[in-house]
Amino acid sequence: MEFTTSPYLLKNASVQRVMLQVLAALLPGIAAYVWVFGSIILLQLVIATVTALLAEAAMLKLREKPLGLFLSDGSAIVTAWLIALTFPPLSPWWLIVTGTLFAIVIAKHLYGGLGQNPFNPAMVAFAACIVSFPALMSQWPAVGLQVSVADQARVVFGLLPRLDAISGATPLDTLKTALKLDEGSISVTQLLADQTVYGFFAGRGWEWVTGGYLLGGLFLLWRGLISWHAPTAFIAGLSLFSGALWLYNPAQFANPMFHLFSGGAMLGAWFIVTDPVSGCTTMKGKLIFGFAAGALAYLIRVFGGYPDGVAFAVLLMNICVPIIDHYTQPAIFGMKDRS
Amino acid sequence: MINREEFRSIAHNGIWKQNTSLIQILGLCPLLAVTTNMVNGVMLSLATIIVMALSNVAVASLRNFIPHEIRIPVFILIVAALVTVVDLLFNANLHELYLVLGIFIPLIVTNCIVLARVEAFAAKNPPLHATFDGIFMGIGMLWTLAVLGGLREFIGGGTLFSGIDLVFPGLSPLQLLPADYPGLLLAILPPGAFILLGCMIAWKNWVEARAAQRQPRPPIEPLAADGTN
Numbered sequence: 171m172e173f174t175t176s177p178y179l180l181k182n183a184s185v186q187r188v189m190l191q192v193l194a195a196l197l198p199g200i201a202a203y204v205w206v207f208g209s210i211i212l213l214q215l216v217i218a219t220v221t222a223l224l225a226e227a228a229m230l231k232l233r234e235k236p237l238g239l240f241l242s243d244g245s246a247i248v249t250a251w252l253i254a255l256t257f258p259p260l261s262p263w264w265l266i267v268t269g270t271l272f273a274i275v276i277a278k279h280l281y282g283g284l285g286q287n288p289f290n291p292a293m294v295a296f297a298a299c300i301v302s303f304p305a306l307m308s309q310w311p312a313v314g315l316q317v318s319v320a321d322q323a324r325v326v327f328g329l330l331p332r333l334d335a336i337s338g339a340t341p342l343d344t345l346k347t348a349l350k351l352d353e354g355s356i357s358v359t360q361l362l363a364d365q366t367v368y369g370f371f372a373g374r375g376w377e378w379v380t381g382g383y384l385l386g387g388l389f390l391l392w393r394g395l396i397s398w399h400a401p402t403a404f405i406a407g408l409s410l411f412s413g414a415l416w417l418y419n420p421a422q423f424a425n426p427m428f429h430l431f432s433g434g435a436m437l438g439a440w441f442i443v444t445d446p447v448s449g450c451t452t453m454k455g456k457l458i459f460g461f462a463a464g465a466l467a468y469l470i471r472v473f474g475g476y477p478d479g480v481a482f483a484v485l486l487m488n489i490c491v492p493i494i495d496h497y498t499q500p501a502i503f504g505m506k507d508r509s
Numbered sequence: 510m511i512n513r514e515e516f517r518s519i520a521h522n523g524i525w526k527q528n529t530s531l532i533q534i535l536g537l538c539p540l541l542a543v544t545t546n547m548v549n550g551v552m553l554s555l556a557t558i559i560v561m562a563l564s565n566v567a568v569a570s571l572r573n574f575i576p577h578e579i580r581i582p583v584f585i586l587i588v589a590a591l592v593t594v595v596d597l598l599f600n601a602n603l604h605e606l607y608l609v610l611g612i613f614i615p616l617i618v619t620n621c622i623v624l625a626r627v628e629a630f631a632a633k634n635p636p637l638h639a640t641f642d643g644i645f646m647g648i649g650m651l652w653t654l655a656v657l658g659g660l661r662e663f664i665g666g667g668t669l670f671s672g673i674d675l676v677f678p679g680l681s682p683l684q685l686l687p688a689d690y691p692g693l694l695l696a697i698l699p700p701g702a703f704i705l706l707g708c709m710i711a712w713k714n715w716v717e718a719r720a721a722q723r724q725p726r727p728p729i730e731p732l733a734a735d736g737t738n
Contacts, residue, residue, distance in 0.1 A: 268693070276704065302694040 185284070189244030191393055192441070195386035196251055199437070202382035206375040207259050207311055210322040214254040214266055221270040222250035229279040245284050249273050252292035252441060256434055256481070257299070258310050263326050265306055269295035289488045290448045296481040308477045310340050313375035341373030342433045343477040345424060359421055372431030380436035387440025396444040399456035404439040405430060407464025415472075429468060434480035438467065442480070448488045454498040455491075463487045511637050519638065523645025529622045530653040530706065531713045536622040539613045540654060541702045545665070548672040550658030551651060552606055553613055556595050558647030560617050562640050564588045565631040569639035572632050584627045585618065592618045605675040622650060653709065660705050665697035666690075 203211050226246040230237050253269050273291035281287045300307040309332075311322075324330040339347060369377045390396045408429055415423040429435060434442075443449055443460050450459040463483045470479025529535050536557075544550040567587050568575075575583050596614045599607045607614065617623060626646050631639040662668050667686025674681060695701045 280707075298695050301698065301700075303691060306691075 185243040185245060188395055189248050191395055192248050192390065193244065193251065195389045196255070196383075196441070198385040198389075199255065199379055199382035200251075202378040203255065203259075206313055206378055208322065209319055210311075210326065211254065211259045213323055213326060214257065214259055214261070215251055217263055217266050218250035218254040218270050219247055221267045222246040222253075222274050225271050225274040226279075229275055229283075233279065233283070235283070240284065243284065246274060246278075249278070249291045249295075252437070253295045255437060256292065256296050258307060260309070260311050260322060260325055260332075261306055262328055262332075265299060265303060269299045272298045285447055287447055288491070290442055290445050290484055293442060293481040293484045293488075297485055300476055300481070304476070308339060308343055340433060340477055341368065341376060341428075342471060346472070346477070368428070372428050373433075376433070377431045380431045383436040383440055387436070387444075390440065390444070396440070397453070397456065399453055400443045400449060400460035401439040403457045403460030404443050404464040404467075405435075407461040407466075408435055408439075408468050409464075411465050411468040412472075423472070429471070433471065433478040435464075435467065438463070438480035438484060442484050443487075448484075448491065450491050450494050450498070452495055452498040452500060454500070455494045458494050458498065459487050459491065462490070511641065515638065516641060519641045520645045523642065523647075523649045524652070525649070527646075528649040528653060528713070529646055530650055530657075531710050533622070533625070535625055536620045536650070539616065539620060540657070540706065541699045543610060543613050544654050544658035544661055544702060545697050546662040546668070546671045547655050547658035548606075548670055548676060549609060550654030552603070552676065553610055553617075554647060554651035554654050556599060556610075556614055557617055557620065557622065557650060558644060559595050560588065560591050561623055561626060561643035561647045563591045563643075564623060564627055565639035565643035566636045567591070568627045568631040569634060569636040575632075580632065581624075581628070584624060584632075588623055588627065589618045603676060606672070609672065609675065622646065657702065657705055657709065661696045661701060664693050664705075665695075665701065666692045 200211065200215070223241065223246055227237060227241055230240050250270055253273060254266060257266055257269060273295035277289055277291040277294035278284070278287050281289075296307075317325075321330060325332060368374055371377055372380065387396070387401060391398060391401075409426040412423065412426040412429040416425045439460075443463050450456045463480075463486075466483035466486055467479045470476065470482050472479075474482070476482070527533060530537075530540055539553055539557075543553045564584075564587055568584060571583075571587075592615060595617070599610070599614055626643060630642045634642070659669060662671055663685060667684060667690040669683045669685055670680070671682040693701075696705065
């Protein structure tokens with residue numbers, strides 16, 4: 171885009187610079203992740219990154235686009251990291267590879283590449299894999315797992331059998347399963363008193379990882395790379411629904427704090443719904459998009475069949491983006507109103 | 510009678526140029542629901558071929574007697590009668606498969622491929638042409654559904670020809686990938702059918718683009734206006 175009138179201050183905001191800062195913003199979350207779940211996640215990040223870059227290169231070559239320009243923009247690496255962070259750290263290597271290939275080849279390049287994809291590639295990868303491999307996708311290692319990293323790597327590469335003992339459900343999943351299994355006989359309050367599920371203010375261990383994502387998100391906000399609209403609206407949507415149901419029946423529904431700092435809520439709020447490509451463009455649209463995604467994420471998470479709802483909520487809202495943008499166009503400067 | 514050139518044109522239109530699934534994108538509901546394996550896709554296509562050939566010849570024979578204003582109800586009546594015959598045939602002779610295909614055999618009545626060919630071709634052409642059109646349109650559908658079904662069951666479960674024992678009791682399905690292949694369930698689900706059909710359409714466009722690039726030649730003239738509904 172070339173603007174000619176008015177003297178503007180120019181900022182060197184290339185895609186590469188933006189993506190590098192997004193990667194930097196993910197670091198606090200990754201650090202907390204390593205501290206809570208062990209350093210095996212670093213291996214998954216490497217697998218995802220290598221797969222994403224290879225797939226990106228292959229697709230660019232197939233589509234006869236300049237390799238160097240698009241490979242170095244870092245967008246594929248951001249997608250890869252988001253995928254690795256949303257997949258269970260002990261998932262077999264082919265699961266991450268399948269997810270990443272799906273994201274880069276189908277969700278990104280078949281729709282026209284960077285800037286053209288209507289759906290968030292990382293969320294497409296998550297949705298495709300959780301639909302295809304529900305069991306593998308919901309096994310998370312227990313916090314403070316006593317298995318050496320070398321052995322964990324062997325599990326990832328299929329050299330050691332997958333042991334049920336080393337992995338279990340997420341706090342969100344535990345909550346849902348417990349409630350489903352014995353209807354009414356166990357209350358959420360009881361369950362959350364259990365220290366293996368609930369930490370200080372949210373799901374045990376998860377609270378720190380999601381806190382790291384929050385920190386990274388605030389960094390992006392401070393750098394001016396994302397606007398406050400979508401994340402705030404997402405958090406508002408999630409809190410409003412979870413808060414209302416929690417006040418209505420605290421024995422049946424967990425508190426908003428738990429929902430905000432468990433599962434993919436924080437990663438979704440700061441790194442997914444803020445995606446400039448698959449999200450809304452108008453400010454009002456961002457508010458609607460974020461709020462509806464947060465509300466849907468809560469509803470799918472609590473009443474749906476899958477352990478977390480953020481991915482499905484974001485994908486559903488991605489479809490609505492064109493119509494939201496259409497109806498939230500701001501009035502052109504100088505016009506009184508569009509009506 | 511039909512001459513060689515007309516026959517070639519009808520066959521080419523049905524199998525490739527006007528392929529029901531890849532070009533006209535008709536009959537997507539049975540396509541999505543039934544092609545979870547190759548055998549289901551092929552058998553449903555066979556049922557559709559029978560219905561299409563018979564309904565095309567019936568409509569083409571009666572085309573000068575059917576009042577234009579009420580032609581659609583009359584077509585539907587003819588198609589529905591033939592589908593009932595096929596439905597009873599499947600129920601009697603291939604009962605196991607009939608239970609698998611379920612509602613999709615009666616639903617051939619509402620399959621837009623059948624009505625589209627009756628309306629666009631049989632109502633305007635002599636019976637023999639119409640019969641071949643029904644058969645070749647059906648063959649076009651058959652190979653597409655067979656490939657799609659094969660891809661879906663291979664990616665989804667590593668097998669080929671699963672369910673063949675329902676048609677030929679002596680045969681058993683092939684397990685192409687090792688038994689511990691986890692199976693990409695997505696391919697079996699409807700979204701997988703959409704994605705793979707999209708890939709097949711892309712492949713067809715690619716083949717055509719490459720052929721056009723290699724030698725630009727005049728296309729074969731279509732015999733009649735090919736409409737879609």
